[in-house]
Amino acid sequence: MRLLAVFSLTSLVSSRWLGVALGVCAGVGACAPTSEDAIGQSKPAHVTVPAEPSLRRLLARHYRRSVGRLLGSAAQAAASPPADTQLNGFTTIAASQLSFNDSLVGAYESSARAIAAAAALDTKRIAELVGCKPVSAVDTNCFGSFVDTFGRLAWRRPVTSAEREDYVALAKQGAAVKADFFAGVELAISAILQSPNFLYQVEVGRPNPTRSDVRDLTGYEVATRLSFLLAGVTPDAALLDAAERGELDDEAGVRKWASVLVALPESATAVRDFFEELLVLGELPTLAKDPNLFPEFSPELAMSMREEALRIVEDVVRRDAPITEILTTSRTFLDAPLASFYGVGAPAEAWGVTTLPEAQGRSGVLTSAAVMTRQAHSTTTSATYRGLFVMERFLCTTMPPPPPGVVTNLPPSSAAPTLRERLKVHQADPVCRACHYMADGLGLTFENFDAVGKFRETENGAAIDTRAAIELLGTWDAPRGLAEVLAASDAVKSCMLQQLYRYAAGHVEQKSEWPAINELLATWSAEGHSFRALMVDLASHELFRRVGTPQ
Amino acid sequence: MTRRRLPYELVLPRRTFLRGLVGGTAVALALPVLEVMLHDDGTRHADGSPLPLRLMTWMWGNGCRLEHWVPKATGPDYELSPALKSLAPHKAEFSVLTGFKNPVAGRRGHHDGIAGLFSGYPFIALDPAGAPYASKFGGKSIDQQATDLIGASTMFKSLQIGVTKRHVTNQGPTLETMSHRGPGQPLPMERDPQALYDKLFGAFVPVPGTGNDTTSLRVATLDAVMKDAKRLHGLVSTTDRQRLEHHLDSLFDLQKQILAIPPQCDLPMKPGKLDYNADGSEPLAAINAVMSKLVAVAFACDLTRAVSYMFTAPSGGQQFDLLTPSQFPEFPGATDYSHADQHMVSHMVAPYEQEFIHRCAEFCMQNFATLLGELKAVPEGNATMLDNMCVLAGSDVCEGWSHSESDYPIIVAGRAGGRLKSGVGHYRSTEGASITDIGFACLKAVVPNPDALTEYGGEVEGFTGKTKTPCNVILE
Structure with missing residues (x-):
């Protein structure tokens, strides 16, 4: 923590430094930022060398x-x-x-x-x-x-x-x-x-006319990348014909075709594919929950929960609103079983747009039943899972494992009725605190939602306190406050781009790719952070149309 | 093509299988005339060649409570500890090894353990800053090392079986399977008894309207596909070239399987469907009973000689639905964890929760006993199948609550054709010997030429699990 302290709170919350500062909490017991440059940090222009291709x-x-x-x-x-x-x-x-x-x-x-x-x-x-x-x-x-x-x-x-x-x-x-x-x-x-x-x-590419360290993908290979990323399916005959005619050999041509693809109905499926992975919703239907504690939970309900979260995303993407709205929006989409689960009346039309009662304090996908259910144990909530989810998925940082032999001895609920009280041991022990302060702090914000995402005001009869004050991030009272902080943070936008790039390219970004990613980030900023704009920008960028020369 | 020799034809208790496993319909296949293939003394083939030996690895997740695991006394006459008591019927057939340490500890508890115990190689962390944690094995798992030396001629080089489906899927290959052909080559576990049955025996059930032509066309198809893979080979990176070689190996294996003459042994009946219970728990014991039987048949038919078996998963969320509060009368008013994810409970350090974890380990041992029973029930010559194999059983951590790595619960069962010592009982390493010494001894016990193996395990990124000293205590 000693090194993190050099950054002032306010500058971090609103700057791209957050991801940098946090992105290094990865080695055992070594929660210190590296001095290396990173995504989001302005650096003199470097030449981008994309990763070598991989089958x-x-x-x-x-x-x-x-x-x-x-x-x-x-x-x-x-x-x-x-x-x-x-x-x-x-x-x-x-x-x-x-x-x-x-x-x-x-x-x-x-x-x-x-x-x-x-x-x-x-x-x-x-x-x-x-x-x-x-x-x-x-x-x-x-x-x-x-x-x-x-x-x-x-x-x-x-x-x-x-x-x-x-x-x-x-x-x-x-x-x-x-x-x-x-x-x-x-x-x-x-x-x-x-x-x-x-x-x-398969990406073999062809020699680049001026550089030996990169190869240009062929038009067919670009068509394939575009189609799987933007439409989630193999290219159709029209796109292959365009490749054959050379229309995918330059940025303008690729941009034109990418814009066509993101407007097709298949594109909605491709966007869902990405967010299903980003929000870790895949295994929801086979998740186990204690049937005695959560009798209403079933695989069918879990599918509805997943559908809701994906529709929240779809709605934001379709409106070309800033993608950070998936964290803050109050618009949601329910079918009858899910409405009954949330304790509201059935919607006039299944999956029509609606809002949940103000008192529940829901905020976009963050507090959706899908995410709350997935990021919890089968019997109880988990502040660590939920906090880590926010860190890994929206801030692109993670937490090292507990060192062996550390006693994770939480007091029983009879002695400490709320999770916040039980987790005080994490905060008291400096070994635990170094890494848990952020995950637990973030995670406890969601304690109003139980292990299947149902709203609750008390735990074991005691009132739940969801307030947080976290170094580097800020202070808030409830999930909506956190969502606002995240939505305003450049680190979150940078992370979203990183995640899409990892997904699209099939590897974690390499340092040699950062210049191009920073360039994309700047362009995207000027476009109001529309997700479809980002997809088109990425798909048509040189970074995505080239590979490194294989060694 | 020569018909493979199957020494078990004579001795396989086929009536057992005709009674069926769990349900379903019997598959009738014409049985060839059985040949007497064993030598008079029942320990060799008629031509004097040795019987094949097999290796099996067996794991359960999230460790044990050492106070209830480690037997009080050492030596052959030790008294079984509470966690081990269900293994009493097989006490003469296994050694309990305690006090063994992970040579590479402290990186990531559950990952350290499964990699160290079942491969001898430290895992490779895939942890670029900020991306979710993942790791892969650093080398071949022990079953795959054995496969290369003992399994090349069998229909399946090895089998990977899992019982629980509640395994961790977001931390990379290390926690997903115990079998790895190498880094980046996890071998997925079959977790559905019916699918395992189809894999093992499906090819032997004739499909109406097809004949040899299908076989030759399937082989020709794979030839064409292999040609494509070879053409691609010259165009890709070094890493991808290796991946294509693995792909080609597997295409070749599939061709071999298609061309294989079905083994001459009786087919068991297809098991019934076993999946999640309605309450979200899994019928672990029932799945284990069926899977254990299928393993015994697969060995008996010599379909494979190496099996890895993940009963419950490392860091896994398996539920122990039988362990309701009523099973813990000494803890009145106890919380019901019968539908809790076990990994979560393992980290709750209160007396009842830790008693619960002990009882989970005890349940796992009951299920291990089921497997040993199946293996012992198959006579081979004047001994049993278990006598001709080595089973290495252990967990990914010592005690789950602390991810401890210095006293793993480990059992080595079987005699490996006389190469494993009987009567060891409980051996406790007082000097904290390496768990990889045990793997080394197990590998030596089953390979044709043990003296040629001078070391086991390996080094990865500056961490080493390598050993030159097998655990001689268990070797004859």
Whole structure:
């Protein structure tokens, strides 16, 4: 803490320094800022070198939707890709780092075979993809036409002649067995969907005319990045055609297409994808809550909670309001079960816009039942989880683990009825306080919401105190106060951009990428912090259209 | 293609399996004529070659209460401690090892423990400033090290099984699975008994309307896919080249599985669906009973020789729904934690909460006893399956409340074909030997050429779990 003290409170709350000062509380017992420069800190212009490319496995949701776009809804229903895992808070980071294994390969094989079998029944779509009338069961030209068309759509780039030859040979082998051309098509579909060219987002790029340390992504690779980030699905034929025409080879062209994509309905899904991960809502429906304490909690209600939080975000994004409004807004969206859970009347129309009673003091996604439920134990609230959630997700900082042997000996609730009183040990012991002061302080703000996010005024019969005064952040009385502080903080905007970049790029930002990220931050500021503007800015920035030259 | 030799055909108590596991329908497969393949003395194949040995790792999460775990006496005649009492029927078949330390402690308790105990390598922290904490294993887990030496010829090189689904999913691969082919290569655990059944036996159930053609076309498909992966190989970074090699290895393994001749053993019946209970808890004991049986069958059919088994999860939120307040009459008016996440309770340092944690460990040992019972029930020659394997069981922390790392609860069961000593009973290391010494001994116990192994574990980013001194106390 000694080093943090050099920053004055007021300057931190309103400056980008917060993320810098906090972003280093990462080593065991070493809560000290580094003297290195960081995101948000103004520095002389440096040259940006993007990270080297990494093969990224298609996320399960991208795989499913892409199969739907390529082969129709029956094929999509037959898809069963393996589940995703997370690293550093995002599935995209894990997908870019982890390797395939036997279990994954087996799952993709079964999935591809099932998809191909289902797709074969959709003769209309198959006929479109084949594009010619086979003259025999083993019609080489006609198979070639199919491999060219379907391969290009599935692999998001034209098929090379060597690849064409291999897949035509395979299709003919499949056709020969049953003396049926379409059996060959089915086999080729299964193979093309098992190919690394489909399962990975491949980025090879091409040499940059002036720099040897970076490579420019090809138009097709840019199309792929744009489509998965902005639409959550494989690029459609129109976007691939644009890539083929060279329309994605410069910033203006990419900006134009990015603006088209963020206006499409698919974009709303892609935004939800990101926020579902950012707000850690994925596992909500399988969360366990003590049925004796919380009899109203069920997987169905949890799904409604998740829907509410995502609709709050969607609403802010659609209105192009500053994205920080997701923290402060009083607009919310409920279905009947959730309304009854919150203790209000059912909405006239499910998921129509509404507000919750003033007395509950709700504030955007922060106090949504979804977040409050996710960031709690199965029987009680957790100030540490909730505080850490705010720190990690909105301030881009984290807390080191407790050193081994530390006694986390909280007194029983009979002796200390409220969590604030029980957590006083964290504050009294300097070892604990060094890291807990912020997490607990933030987390206790939410104590009016129990482990499933229901409003309460007392705990074990004692009044709940939600006031906080936290060094570096500020003071507030209740969640709305905290939300205002966060919304006004540059650190939060900087963090939002960092998070989107991590998610979009599939890695935690590298130091060599900071100059570009700072540039983006400045541009975004001038645009009133609209999330869609940020998506377009990021997607069209050089940082996103280049990769480092692989070592 | 040569038919694989399966020494267990003769001795597998197939009627057991025909009675079924939990429910479902029986799968009838024609049984080949059984051949007598064992040597007269029942300890070798007829041709004198040794029976295969297997390695299994078994873990439960969040540790124990040492005061109820560590037996009071040492040596073969020790009295089982309260936490261990349900293992009484198998007391002759396992050693209790206490007083062993993690050579790399203090970085992140639960991560330190699972990595140290089950791989010998310190974990790799993925912790860039401000991003949520994550870590991955620093090297191959012990089951994968064993797999390379004993499992290459089996249908599945190894199996990964989990019982609880309430495992931590946001801290990286280290806490998600006990099996890692290497850093960045976590092997996911199968947590659904029906899916495990399908994985093990699904390929042997003939699908109507398909024949050898399907097999050859699947193989041809994978050939095409492998060719793509090889073409890509030259275009990507060094890191990605390694990842593609892992991908290629797995494609090759799948081809081998497709081409494999089904083993000649009886199929058990497919288990019924076992998922969350209506109240959100899990039928842990029921899932464990089915999974334990499936493990025994998989070994008996020689489908695999290495299994990792996560009963409850490190730092996990598993619920012990049977541990209601009525089970604790000595604590009148006690809080009901039967639907609480165990990790949370583990950090509550009051007498009742810590008694609860002890009872969780006790429950885990009851379930470990179930597994040992299954393994012992399969005769092999004049011994049992358990006699031909090594089971390394332990937890990710010593005591959960403090994340302590200096006295892990560890059990080594089985005789590994006579390589593991019997009659050790309880051994307590007074000098705080390394937990990696135990892993080293377990690996030596099962590999074909133990003398060739001169060290175990490794170094990662300046931290080392490496050892050259196996725990000789348990080795014959």
